[in-house]
Amino acid sequence: MEQIAHDFGVHPVTLSKWLRQADVEDGIKPGVTANQAAELREAKRRIRRLEQENEVLRRAAAYLLRAGSDGGSHSTEG
Structure with missing residues (x-):
């Protein structure tokens, strides 16, 4: 996760938030x-x-x- 965040030039927490929101948008997680x-x-x-x-x-x-x-x-x- 940290390497991917580094590749995108963002903080790992930001990438984690993006992934969590994508799961919500896709109906995988509640939110x-x-x-x-x-x-x-x-x-x-x-x-x-x-x-x-x-x-x-x-x-x-x-x-x-x-x-x-x-x-x-x-x-x-x-």
């Missing part, structure tokens, strides 16, 4: 494939965005509720 990792990153990004949008809507609803209770909605009476 997260590169595709699964990319999907997870995208899902987390979408969740963050949705949480931000939800917060904006929550604040807007609270603002509108306060504005309505200040007498703005009573102008149609009479």
Whole structure:
């Protein structure tokens, strides 16, 4: 392993990580494939965005509720 790593110009630990990831990608060993990792990153990004949008809507609803209770909605009476 060390000779192969030397031939590739990398540290033996790096080569070991590459081999382990290749086994995961090939389904030989359990783990997260590169595709699964990319999907997870995208899902987390979408969740963050949705949480931000939800917060904006929550604040807007609270603002509108306060504005309505200040007498703005009573102008149609009479």
